[in-house]
Amino acid sequence: MPNGLQAIVLPSRRAPIVTQVVVYKVGSADETFGKTGAAHFLEHMMFKGTDKVPGGEFSRIVSRNGGRDNAYTSFDSTGYHQTIAAERLELIMRMEADRMTGIRISDREIVPERQVILEERRMRTDNVPSALLDEAVREQLYGRHKPYAMPIVGYPDDIKKLSVNDLSTFYRRHYAPNNAVLIVAGDTTTEAVRKLAERYYGPIASRKTEPRRRPSKGGPNLPQKVIRADARVVEPRWSRLWLAPSYRTGETKHAYALQVLARLFGGSETSRLWRALVVDGKVGLSAWAAYSPASLGLTSFDIGVHPAPTRSMADVEKAVTTEMKRLLDGGVKPEEVERAQNQLLAGAIYSQDSLASGPRIYGTMLSTGGTVADVDAWPQRISAVTPAEVQAAAEYVWRDDGAVTAMLTPAEGSR
Template identity: 40%
Template sequence: MQIVVIPDRRSPVVTHMVWYRTGSSEDPIGKSGIAHFLEHLMFKGTAMHPAGHFGKILAGVGGQENAFTSHDVTAYHQRVPKQNLATCMAYEADRMRNLVLDDATVASERDVVLAERGMILDSKPASLLQEALEAAAFPAHPSGRPVIGWRHEIETLGREDALAYYRRYYAPQNAILVVAGDAEPQAVLEMAEAAYGAIPPSDAPPERRRVQDPPARMHRQITLADTQVHQPQLMRLHAVPSYISGAPGEAEALEMLAFLLAGDPTSVLHTRLVQERKCATSVGISYWDTAIDRSRFLITATPAPDVSPETLEHTLEDVLRDLLKTGFEADAIKRAKTQLVASALYALDSQVSLANWYGMALACGMTLEDIAAWPVRIEAVTAEHLHDALLKLDRRSAVSGYLLEAAAAA
């Protein structure tokens, strides 16, 4: 088990996080959603800590707990007064190997997950469209499947599926412990040795080797029209390198490109699409920079009244082509570097943000040295790097999504 301690003694509080090097991309074929389902089931208790027992302890000391699953990681965390750190470790070590499940509990929680999918995906046309874009952009790679799973596959998940996944991936050898806050490193190591070191060794962690997609050579378009839609939307998804899968400098350039294009009200797309051409009322970009394999660069925009998503995309394409010719102004690049590095410095002010940053990066394969060098690598991005990043936004390899009112599509 890798252990990382980030001291922050400004308040007598610690954040305790256990990160597992497994996420929905490790879901077996036909069992999508099992990683996320198991995350839910991990709160159902052990013989030593029955369901709800630890939550009552946390509530009694004013603590908090939660968990999440992504394509590449699953993480469990608590935020507690520092004197309760050992209690958190004892709990996580216990449920790491001693989870107790019965068929009735699993069936009940499966209904909860199905209801969650209905609430966050099935009832929201925009979410369904993004889900379809991701499936088209990653047709073979498991990250094309939703983290929560496909509904028809969630319905088949049972106790043995959960326990098989649990036994395969939940062990100290496949975990990273991050403790941030008012804690002495040596004391954390001793507590971790007492809690996690007592767990008998298991098999070596499974190798994280996934099926890869072939290069995309054609544009794909998906249109969703729904009676619930009252505001059309444009989405455009590109499969791009991440910090782990890309060559040195590629992810840094993509991160800066996302900021330059849509990072604030002075960004290029906001200026040209919203203010000057008035063909959009908003525009945004999400780049998932930390991923084991290729990742997502998602452009979203809301068309102005009487502008269709298709027309807006053509205008977007014009702007991107112009940028390939002109590049970005030197002052804009300098400002983007300042803003990105400053945002990382502000993260140092939050022990939770720090624990998340380190945990996510390490669980996906980065090193402590990679994390420390990030500001220097951002400063090293050049206009040429940004040009190369722009080339990765070629529409011919993208998946475009148009969200329409049902009447407009008739």
């Protein structure tokens, strides 16, 4: 649109409903140390009202009209979404456009919401040993006080200090139509969305935004090992994370092959890792590999195992290392690459068929420097990955100088 807002329409006639998603190209990785948690705190404040919609009424209006709404904050983006009957699209678009520039931030609202957020952190992080371990691992992998190392919810001391001015400044700096993506999916047409978007989002003026920066390298002194022994741990976990390129940063040529590698190595119960460690070796209760390239900066390639009750962390590490070496030395077979590709493609088809995950795919891609064309071309690019490219990607990422090994154990420590 003339003011810079990107708008995407994903028509679907399967049900008389629509989902509207507005994704801002800002997340917790755009914060600075000392003011962590600002993006997530502001997400909460977006529900506190404008001159046109009183505090708390946004969600109540959506609910009274038979819809539901929510929001999320990630490292690279912040999104707001509503699902409602198709004829109520104008209602939710009017309200969402209103809070793009009109929210009121005051001490009266911040003080009680700060306690809500601190409690959220206590519940989801401080009371969850695995979350505390993950926070410590990210600090080692990406470097303390660096983007992606600082928690999305923020550090407690920072949450307690964030002020009206901090949040208002963050809001004015990042919440603008030229820094946002509008996605409407469901029972509507491009022309209908265009008319409504021009009426409600069109009058909002664009603002100058600052370039987004991400480090091109990880934390110092890798490899590292992080161990958390906690009395609350019932199920131990061994994992290893490697710095990995994303679609935008690093050796981006490996991004598609790494997705295939993660799938065939540990992405399902038919994967190499699961068969070797869970089915055959009885070393683990479960095993997995994960990789997501949708990041503005570097990302990670993760392998994890929940050890079997009678097996030690050393047993697990030895078994994982053996399977990695088997792949690096022997390569991968064309048929297992094809199977992984088919699984990835099937998952993407199901995701895009959903009014929830479909828009999220586009929002994530466009908020991290990608395009609609990148989303559309993804199946072809995944299908074009060769066994040699999968092995080359593994050789590039599975290096000791880019890894953090993490162990979650009961209070008595590693067995």
